[in-house]
Structures are given as C-alpha cells and as structure tokens.
Amino acid sequence: MSAFSSTYSLILKDVQSELRTRYALNALLMFVVTAVATILFALRSDQPNSTVLAGMYWVVVFFTAMSGLSRIFVSEEERGTTMTLQLVASPSVVYFGKLLFNTLLTLALIVAVTVLYTIVFSGSFVIKTPSIFFVTVGLGSLGFASAATIIAAIVAKANTRGTLYPVLSFPILIVLLMTVMNATTRALDGEPFSEALGDFQVLVGYFLVMIGGSYLLFDFVWKD
Amino acid sequence: MWRCGIQVEGSYYPVNDITLTVRDVSKIFNRRIIFENVAFSLSAGESLAITGKNGSGKSTLVKIVCGVLSPTSGTIAYVVNGKILDVEQVKDKIGLVSPYLQLYDEFTGLENLEILSKIRANSVPIGERAGEVLRLVGLWERKNDFLRTYSSGMKQRLKYAFALLHCPPVLILDEPTSNLDAEGIDVVKKIVQEQQKTAILIVATNDKIEADWCQRQMHLGI
Numbered sequence: 001m002s003a004f005s006s007t008y009s010l011i012l013k014d015v016q017s018e019l020r021t022r023y024a025l026n027a028l029l030m031f032v033v034t035a036v037a038t039i040l041f042a043l044r045s046d047q048p049n050s051t052v053l054a055g056m057y058w059v060v061v062f063f064t065a066m067s068g069l070s071r072i073f074v075s076e077e078e079r080g081t082t083m084t085l086q087l088v089a090s091p092s093v094v095y096f097g098k099l100l101f102n103t104l105l106t107l108a109l110i111v112a113v114t115v116l117y118t119i120v121f122s123g124s125f126v127i128k129t130p131s132i133f134f135v136t137v138g139l140g141s142l143g144f145a146s147a148a149t150i151i152a153a154i155v156a157k158a159n160t161r162g163t164l165y166p167v168l169s170f171p172i173l174i175v176l177l178m179t180v181m182n183a184t185t186r187a188l189d190g191e192p193f194s195e196a197l198g199d200f201q202v203l204v205g206y207f208l209v210m211i212g213g214s215y216l217l218f219d220f221v222w223k224d
Numbered sequence: 225m226w227r228c229g230i231q232v233e234g235s236y237y238p239v240n241d242i243t244l245t246v247r248d249v250s251k252i253f254n255r256r257i258i259f260e261n262v263a264f265s266l267s268a269g270e271s272l273a274i275t276g277k278n279g280s281g282k283s284t285l286v287k288i289v290c291g292v293l294s295p296t297s298g299t300i301a302y303v304v305n306g307k308i309l310d311v312e313q314v315k316d317k318i319g320l321v322s323p324y325l326q327l328y329d330e331f332t333g334l335e336n337l338e339i340l341s342k343i344r345a346n347s348v349p350i351g352e353r354a355g356e357v358l359r360l361v362g363l364w365e366r367k368n369d370f371l372r373t374y375s376s377g378m379k380q381r382l383k384y385a386f387a388l389l390h391c392p393p394v395l396i397l398d399e400p401t402s403n404l405d406a407e408g409i410d411v412v413k414k415i416v417q418e419q420q421k422t423a424i425l426i427v428a429t430n431d432k433i434e435a436d437w438c439q440r441q442m443h444l445g446i
Contacts, residue, residue: 002345003345005342005345006342006343006345009339009342009343009345010343012339012342013339013343016330016331017328017330017331020330020331021330079326079328079329080324080325080326081326081327081328083287083292083322083324083326084325084326084327084340084386085343086291086292087290087292087315087316087320087325088316088340088343088344089343089344090312090315090316093343223292223293223294
C-alpha cells in the first residue's frame, strides 16, 4: 500500500511541479503548434490521403514527445534533486511514478495534436472508426511513455542529452510508430474494429516488453 | 525504546536500535581508485568524522553509505533490532545533508517537507513534526515562501529540516556548515549534540573544528 501511495505522491509532485514551472508543457505545446503549422503551409490546399495524414500525425507526436518527455529525469538531474528522490523513494516507485506522469503528458499531447488536426484538416482528418482510433491512442501513449521513460533515465546521466534522446529513441520506437500509423490509417479509412486486432496485439506486446525490460534495467540506471 | 535524535517541544518518535557496518568498501571511477578497503562500524550513540583533502572520496563514501551509489567492492550492512538489512532497506530512514542534495525551488519550504514526506510514506506523522523541525532550524516564519526566494544559507537550513523530518536513526552530514551564518552553525551544533545521544552520526568535512564534534575520526587518502 505504501508503494502505491508513494507513487501517487510522486505523480502529484510532478504534476504540481510541471504546472508551476511549465518545464515540459511549454516545449510540447510550442512544438505541436509549429509542427502542425509547418505541415499546413507545406500542403496548402492539397487534401492528403489517410496514410499520409496518419503518418504526419504520428511524426508530430514523435518529435514533440522527444522534445518534452526526456525532461522528466533531466529536470531532476539539472536541479540536483535526483539524490533527494533516491533517498525518499525506491527505484520502482520512481520508475512507475515517472512512467505514469509521462503517460499523462503523452495523452495530453495527443489530445492537443488531435484537436489541432481536426481543426486544420477538417476536410480530410475524419475518424471513421473511433473505437480503433481511441484504442490506438491509448495503447500508443502507454508505448511511447514506457519507451520514453527509460530512455530519459539513461539520457539524464549523459553529457550530450539533447542529441542522444532522439538518436536512442528512434530505433526503439520504430516498431511502435509503424504499428500506430497503420492502425490510425485503418481508423481514418473506416475499417471494422476486428481488422485492427493484430495491431493492438503488437502494441500490447510492445508495452509489456518495454515495461518488463525497463523495470529490470531501471535500478542500475537510476543508482549509478 | 529508541527515541528521535532531536527532541523538540517534548516530542519523541519511536525508532529502532541500529548498527552500521562498512566492510572493505572500495570505489573505482574510470580505473581511478578513489579509496579502497574502507571499514568501520558504528552503533547508536556513536559518531564518526570522515576527513581528507579534496577528491579523497569523502562525499563518494557518504553516497555509498546512504545507498545512492554502489561500491565497486565491499558491503554496507545495517542491523536494526538484531535483523541484518542491506542499505536499500534502510535508505529512507537515513537523514542526509549534502551539497549534492537539493530541494525543489518551485515549492515552499513547508511544501517541500510535506511532499517529500508523502513520497517517503513512512509512519512518522508529518503535520506537527514539520513545524517542529522548521522552528528548530529557524525557518518557521518563512515556511510559506518559495524556495527560490531563499538564500543559500536558508536552503542549507531547510536541508537540515528535511534530514531530521523523519527522526532518522542515522544522520549523515557532508560539509555541515557550508553557507551557514554563526546562528546557523549554532543550530547545527545543537542538532549534532542531540543526535549523538541516541543515533549514529557521520560528518564528512575538511574543517578540524567540525571533525572534533565526533568521537572518532577516519582520514581518507594519503
């Protein structure tokens, strides 16, 4: 029970801290707005097909996530509070606390991208199978957050944090990216829910593998 | 019955009997030997000053004893109520004041203590105790001010409040009086005297006066 309450308190601390400092939130929002605006200028009046739209949607999510999610550990490292957390919480509490906070942040980011896309591409970004889209977004967020959290923990200990994060993330996230793009295309094309079950299995598997591997690795990354 | 090392306004919190044993601990960073085969043992009511020149590994040894850094070789063991525990199991019971440990600038002094206590999730009640330690370190009047408005000396005082908040049976002070004024140093002396009565105290310092606060001294390096 105390592990749950510790994890909950850590998430609450991170949410409060983020609302006061806007350490990641501002970076994420600015990136979303500029990326979607650039795509809009590039396409002008063209109506992209569902595959292109789904691809661009997740490209925006990927690069925005890369600019913001690493801060969860980098900010602790830069402020010198890493040791404080090491003293008050076990590695598993820190890992799951940061993972859940990153999941919340990713979900907020996806909501922002979806709203902007719906406004900007109102003619072509029409979700014809919402059930596929929402499951994809939910599982995609968990997948993104699980990979981003452990990579952020590794990167926070390095000297070249800015470049290392996307370099490390891309090969790890490529399977996830391909799957969520595929599932999102299905949602935009109006395919039945059963057609996307294979994609969901991949996403669940990816999430479980990332969580398991990260949980085993985190102790070493966090301590030394 | 163990009692909280710091008695404030008559309040005590029960904690357990404890012994710390450091056995043949070595640390190597990038093939450079920081120190090797360090060994000592401390029981409740005993204190040790770790001295040595800059770079001799005082802070590294402190981090290892606290469980936030792994030794290259050797073991750290705590015996609590006759039960042998590794450092991971007692880490949250250690009080640490260190230049490497910072608190959150975006929270107030009181919020810092409350939030970190909730994350620690131990059984010591936070409400009154936070007030006690804040009064002890002279920050009660500024408890609702954000940490970013604190001076470096006030931040150091808040680190003491954080370290003492959970009545630690082990208190470790790395450079204990850095940034403190004369009044702050007096507060630290009082804390050290109280802590020495019942708890384990380790002081890592270059200052001979601070080293003399402790019953025993250990010199790192040549």
